[in-house]
Amino acid sequence: MKTINSICIIDDDTITVFGIRKLITTVAICNDIKTYRNGELALSELKKTIAEKNELPDIIFLDLNMPIMDGWEFLEEFISLPIEKTIKINIVTSSINKEDRDKSEVYMCRTHHNLSYNTKPLNIEEMKIMTSSI
Amino acid sequence: MLRQETENTTKNLIKQLPKATAFVGVNCNIVHISDSFLQIFEVNNLLQSSDNILTLFANSNKRLEKNLKRAFAGNKTSIEKTKFYNSENKITWLEWEITTWFDEDSNIIGAIIQLENVTEKTKDEQRLKKLEKILQVKSEIAKIGSWDYNAITDELTWCDMTKKIHEVPLDYVPDTESAIKFYKCGSFRNKIIENFDKCIKEGLSWTEVSQIVTAKGNILWVKSTGRPHIEDNKFIGIIGSFQNITEDIITQQKTKENELLLRTLVENLPLNVYIKDLESRKTLVNKSECDFIGLPSHEIIGKNDFDLYPHNIADKNRKLDLKVIETQKPMLSFENRNVKKDGTVTHFLTSKIPLLNEDKKVTSIIGFSLDISNLKEKEQELKKLFQVTAFQNKKLLDFAYIISHNLRSHTANFSMLLGFLLKEKDETERENLIDMLISASDNLLETLDDLNNVVEINTNLNLEQKKININNAFSIIERKLKSLIKNKKAKIINNIPDSTEIKGIPEYVENILLNVLSNAVKFSKPNESNLIELSSEKKSHYTVITIKDTGLGIDLVKNKEKFFGMYKTFHHEHNSKGIGLFIAKNQIDAMKGMFEVNSKVNVGTSFKIYFNENN
Numbered sequence: 001m002k003t004i005n006s007i008c009i010i011d012d013d014t015i016t017v018f019g020i021r022k023l024i025t026t027v028a029i030c031n032d033i034k035t036y037r038n039g040e041l042a043l044s045e046l047k048k049t050i051a052e053k054n055e056l057p058d059i060i061f062l063d064l065n066m067p068i069m070d071g072w073e074f075l076e077e078f079i080s081l082p083i084e085k086t087i088k089i090n091i092v093t094s095s096i097n098k099e100d101r102d103k104s105e106v107y108m109c110r111t112h113h114n115l116s117y118n119t120k121p122l123n124i125e126e127m128k129i130m131t132s133s134i
Numbered sequence: 135m136l137r138q139e140t141e142n143t144t145k146n147l148i149k150q151l152p153k154a155t156a157f158v159g160v161n162c163n164i165v166h167i168s169d170s171f172l173q174i175f176e177v178n179n180l181l182q183s184s185d186n187i188l189t190l191f192a193n194s195n196k197r198l199e200k201n202l203k204r205a206f207a208g209n210k211t212s213i214e215k216t217k218f219y220n221s222e223n224k225i226t227w228l229e230w231e232i233t234t235w236f237d238e239d240s241n242i243i244g245a246i247i248q249l250e251n252v253t254e255k256t257k258d259e260q261r262l263k264k265l266e267k268i269l270q271v272k273s274e275i276a277k278i279g280s281w282d283y284n285a286i287t288d289e290l291t292w293c294d295m296t297k298k299i300h301e302v303p304l305d306y307v308p309d310t311e312s313a314i315k316f317y318k319c320g321s322f323r324n325k326i327i328e329n330f331d332k333c334i335k336e337g338l339s340w341t342e343v344s345q346i347v348t349a350k351g352n353i354l355w356v357k358s359t360g361r362p363h364i365e366d367n368k369f370i371g372i373i374g375s376f377q378n379i380t381e382d383i384i385t386q387q388k389t390k391e392n393e394l395l396l397r398t399l400v401e402n403l404p405l406n407v408y409i410k411d412l413e414s415r416k417t418l419v420n421k422s423e424c425d426f427i428g429l430p431s432h433e434i435i436g437k438n439d440f441d442l443y444p445h446n447i448a449d450k451n452r453k454l455d456l457k458v459i460e461t462q463k464p465m466l467s468f469e470n471r472n473v474k475k476d477g478t479v480t481h482f483l484t485s486k487i488p489l490l491n492e493d494k495k496v497t498s499i500i501g502f503s504l505d506i507s508n509l510k511e512k513e514q515e516l517k518k519l520f521q522v523t524a525f526q527n528k529k530l531l532d533f534a535y536i537i538s539h540n541l542r543s544h545t546a547n548f549s550m551l552l553g554f555l556l557k558e559k560d561e562t563e564r565e566n567l568i569d570m571l572i573s574a575s576d577n578l579l580e581t582l583d584d585l586n587n588v589v590e591i592n593t594n595l596n597l598e599q600k601k602i603n604i605n606n607a608f609s610i611i612e613r614k615l616k617s618l619i620k621n622k623k624a625k626i627i628n629n630i631p632d633s634t635e636i637k638g639i640p641e642y643v644e645n646i647l648l649n650v651l652s653n654a655v656k657f658s659k660p661n662e663s664n665l666i667e668l669s670s671e672k673k674s675h676y677t678v679i680t681i682k683d684t685g686l687g688i689d690l691v692k693n694k695e696k697f698f699g700m701y702k703t704f705h706h707e708h709n710s711k712g713i714g715l716f717i718a719k720n721q722i723d724a725m726k727g728m729f730e731v732n733s734k735v736n737v738g739t740s741f742k743i744y745f746n747e748n749n
Contacts, residue, residue, distance in 0.1 A: 015551065015570055015573070016547060016550075018570060019551070022554060073692075094539055094546050095538075096542065097535065097538070097539075119546075120546030120550070122550065123553070
């Protein structure tokens with residue numbers, strides 16, 4: 001099984017978080033999975049990690065619809081952070097709205113990070129792709 | 135001696151004759167001549183008695199000689215005319231009469247020439263001829279004939295033109311009876327008989343327009359006149375004129391018909407039509423314009439817009455009129471708003487057209503105005519309806535999005551958890567999954583309840599609105615929030631007068647006030663007291679309630695789109711789930727009111743609620 005150093009899940013829905021965690025364990029080994037209830041909490045933590053020059057997560061699972069700071073606001077701030085390494089950012093949303101998908105494509109062009117758009121419910125095959133080619 | 139004396143006496147006698155007379159011998163030599171004769175030829179006494187008479191008649195001596203010879207032969211001669219130019223080159227017309235001269239024994243010894251100066255008479259004759267000619271030409275051109283009735287002989291004479299009009303041959307001889315029969319049977323004929331009688335009996339003149347039937351059966355309009363012919367104070371007949379005026383009458387009728395057509399058309403057009411002079415005074419108005427102004431046309435004619443409309447409207451119209459007069463160009467189909475003195479507003483589609491005379495100068499302005507108020511109203515209604523539709527459409531879209539997103543996220547969770555459950559062998563983990571499924575189901579039910587609330591607000595649009603005392607409502611809410619207020623150490627200052635009332639659905643109003651006030655209390659700065667101020671004011675047809683706090687505030691630039699969204703929260707508060715304001719927003723929309731929010735992070739929020747008084 002594949003080993004991943006660090007994963008970050010940003011989602012306010014506990015069931016989704018549980019599901020993502022469970023799916024990860026079926027496709028990879030990761031001892032550092034952090035969860036944040038909204039974008040703001042995650043962002044301040046990541047900023048702190050950068051400042052302390054600690055290791056940033058390899059993969060981020062990002063929900064779009066969240067209180068306080070939603071997924072888009074998080075992305076907007078995150079892509080402007082001084083991060084050299086390419087982080088795989090998997091948007092995981094229940095929205096099948098075309099507008100949201102189009103918006104994600106705009107962000108794909110704007111960042112060097114590896115951005116993907118995924119709709120719930122997730123399955124193992126999708127999780128394999130989301131955790132591959134870091 | 136005696137003979138000589140007698141001869142001298144004769145000579146002297148003849149010399150003094152007032153009528154120009156000359157006695158000539160058979161050789162045409164002058165024997166006796168009167169001074170008056172010589173005077174005509176301006177020769178005085180220079181002439182010798184033996185001179186030849188023919189020398190005096192330079193132009194016509196041959197004719198005279200011939201006549202004299204006839205006289206010498208004892209034959210009668212006719213009176214003849216000759217002309218003579220005097221020293222001033224003035225023409226003198228002369229008439230000679232020659233008779234044979236006999237001696238006592240009836241022997242022919244010469245001829246007697248008597249001259250008459252007929253210059254004046256000739257001139258008169260010539261003038262008369264000329265006048266006759268003119269009259270003839272005139273009558274032919276004007277188609278005016280003449281007639282003459284001689285009462286003494288009971289004879290009727292028609293001139294050629296009169297005959298032509300009657301379409302009879304020129305040798306036709308009319309009489310009164312047949313002449314009258316040309317008049318169309320009935321009133322025309324009766325009238326002419328009456329006129330004729332009155333002229334004879336009372337000496338009255340007449341002018342009458344009648345119809346005749348010509349000899350060829352054509353019906354014509356004629357104008358006949360007649361007046362008594364008086365000579366030496368005695369009535370001797372009637373003279374009159376006779377004119378064919380058929381063409382005039384037909385033209386007149388046509389003009390009248392055209393005028394009537396035009397008048398009927400203008401009068402009944404479903405358009406306001408008017409003509410104004412250069413001072414913008416109305417000179418013509420049709421029925422529509424009269425109806426619009428509400429006055430009969432005779433009370434409108436001569437008035438300008440300043441007499442009929444408020445000053446600003448009249449001024450605007452006058453400026454438009456002046457523009458048309460100055461540019462000489464029509465202004466077509468422009469929208470013009472009119473206000474009457476009683477305040478009635480009418481929207482017109484107006485055209486103003488300059489009327490130019492032959493010198494290309496504007497003499498008046500023709501105006502057409504079509505009342506498009508109804509159209510305008512419909513347009514406004516349509517705009518309003520469009521706004522409502524657009525607003526509702528957006529709301530529907532938002533709602534559809536919420537439903538698809540929120541419900542989908544729950545079903546996705548179900549699907550995922552069920553997938554796990556199917557594969558899970560471990561009993562504890564299975565129980566864990568089932569707990570989570572129950573929790574997911576509860577979440578779904580809760581979401582459905584929230585959505586149902588919103589649907590109800592948007593469907594029960596006809597809930598009864600009541601008068602609500604705002605301070606009563608606040609005191610109930612403050613009681614409900616008692617512990618929260620205490621916990622947050624909030625201080626509420628109410629500046630709303632106790633009499634303040636708003637109109638609304640009590641349930642909604644309470645929920646709105648509860649949400650806004652609880653937000654103001656809830657989102658206070660940690661460890662700082664929160665001052666909340668309530669106030670009210672009137673703004674047009676709204677009563678505005680303001681709830682102002684000194685709490686956390688919110689970045690509205692960033693969160694404008696989400697502020698009233700469903701499940702949107704902006705602060706780390708565990709028991710807020712972002713549904714309250716979403717519902718409140720739907721409720722104030724349903725009551726046709728609105729929210730207005732001003733906020734600054736770390737300064738506070740001012741939340742204004744507009745309650746509509748008109749609903």
